Each structure stands twice: as C-alpha cells, then as structure tokens.
Amino acid sequence: QKEVEQNSGPLSVPEGAIASLNCTYSDRGSQSFFWYRQYSGKSPELIMSIYSNGDKEDGRFTAQLNKASQYVSLLIRDSQPSDSATYLCAVGYNFNKFYFGSGTKLNVKP
C-alpha cells in the first residue's frame, strides 16, 4: 500500500507570513506530485504540479521536491485569509495511479 503522509494541522499563520506545508511518500517509484487546495464542502482544486527535484514557483506558491528524501513541500508566501483551506498532497504513478494524503488544514489569521 502506497502511503502519503501529511500533518493534519491545523497550521495557523498570521496574514502576510509564509506558510509551509509538508508531505512524505513511501514509494520511490512515484513520478508526479501535486498540491490541491480544498475549501470546506468543495472539491479539490489543483494549485501546483511538480515532476523533478528542486523548486517550482507559481505566483505566491512554491513547490519543492526532494526525491532522495521522498519529500514534497508547498510554501505559500504573503499568506492571505483566503488561503485558509485544507491542502492535499497527491502522488502519481504509472498509468494514472494517484494516492492522496489526508490533508493539512491551514488557518491564516487576519
């Protein structure tokens, strides 16, 4: 069974701070890595994809991948109250196999 682990939180940060969300995965065969944002009662929304080691930046979001350590993270700069949501880490394998973590709840305090 492939596992994707996330700290459930809640992670509380003040408005304007950097929020750091972490995820570890068990299978070294993982090929693709995704972060989804899910507001309460809504469906997951894709915010970042990363496929190779290093950093990938998109606006206020930066995804970091370290395959040797089997670790992927998401940094949110200048956090806003609207960023308050649950962030899901997903790991992809061959032929559309995806595994999700249970999510980290982020609270951004005004």
Add this chain to the structure above:
Amino acid sequence: DAGVTQSPTHLIKTRGQQVTLRCSPKSGHDTVSWYQQALGQGPQFIFQYYEEEERQRGNFPDRFSGHQFPNYSSELNVNALLLGDSALYLCASSMKTGVEPQHFGDGTRLSIL
C-alpha cells in the same frame, strides 16, 4: 471549455437503497476516477475507468461498481447502501499519460438516513 461535471449535487437515500452518480470528464480527457471523501479525510480511491473498462480498483467492496460510456462519461453505482457510505463522492478526469494531474468535479454529497 467545460470542466468535469457531476450530477446530482446532493442526494439523500435510506439504508439498503441503491444509487447512481454520474460524471462527464473534462474535454480531451479519457480516464475517469472515482473517490470517496469522508468528512475530515482525504479522497479515497474507489476505481478508475479507461476505454470503458475498470483498470484499477481501490479497497472498496463489490457493492461499488461503475461504468464508462463511449463518450468517456462514467457512472458510479452503489448497492445496499450503508450509513457509512455517507460522503462526498468525487469524480476526477485525466489523460492516460499517467503523469498529468487529475481535475475534479464539484462532487456529489450523498447522505444515508
């Protein structure tokens, strides 16, 4: 460009009944996956359809079954409903390349009384 669409948005059933949920994938996508998400949990993989066949299955009983049609749309059927089946059911579509992300529909909220 239409995204993933699911119907209905909400459904209330009683124990023992059967339910069918529907999903139309994002334009250009050929693979449909279904997930069950209980409150406070991450999505749990039910099964995946490609070329009208079930290609992968998660740890769900045979009460959960599905179908994919030639236009790539899909149905999820659940028989003999249990109280524990109450959840948000999510449909996600993707391309069979296997590395591109899935895109989710808005989900169907199923409540079992």
